[in-house]
Amino acid sequence: MLGYVTLEESAGAADRLLAAAAATLQAEGLRLAGAVQHNLERGAGRECDMLLRILGTDSVIGITQDLGSCAQGCRLDTGALAQAVALAEGVLAQGADLVIVNKFGKQECFGNGFRAFIAEALARDIPVLLSVAEEQLAGFRAFAGDLAQPVAAEAALDWCRSHVRAAA
Template identity: 40%
Template structure:
């Protein structure tokens, strides 16, 4: 079982690293599943809390946040859109894939929902798993992974090397 997570103290850095890593690995011929943040989208709100994710390997992009209006500090996550993203990933083949990437072990996963079953499916298929984890997500992901997940630095070269190492 090959599990790892990456965290960065710099806002948006984990998303940027994972999206660029996925693009580089796919360009190099690796077969990926999961989701990464759509980097070409500019957030409408100052807190940056609206976003699209791209389903790997080749889309679609799905807006996973709701428009709650200017000034709202409530969680913008759209559970129905998360369910759609999960279904698209879950219904794809897990045979002959090289890596599963999840941009963030977030509130839905912390609550035992979201991509938890898909992460388990990847592990069952002996697919290496790389997850982005913020402060709240690190402990929850380690618990989910039974303490077996390796912590990786927010360094593109280290991440690429980890992904390309044999299982």
């Protein structure tokens, strides 16, 4: 019960898809755990700020750090990401019908980020939907093995609904 979408057509497409799916499913009464990403544009020539909305809470965590205009390093604030994961774990511990995670990215490929959270949800037989960029597919497949099921963007809501019913 591990579904993934891969959308490369525009920056933030997967984020918007998962955020919209989470909003719809929460409005339908499902208990969700995990996080969806929202990007705040900062203007021409500047990188966006990445925010994680922790599902099942009112918390929003900024996960980017400002390294300055000439910086070339990774802008991810790993401490803030760890805080987001801890909040999501608290929601999961209270029970959830479905987990949505904004992405299985570099941090997860390296064994960090939401990786253990995803594994815990699967161990509890809670369906998980996430996005995976093309560059991270090999690492994701190494983690997920035969559990991973590709999901077309237009079928994401139906996938969630059918797997929640199957798990119930």
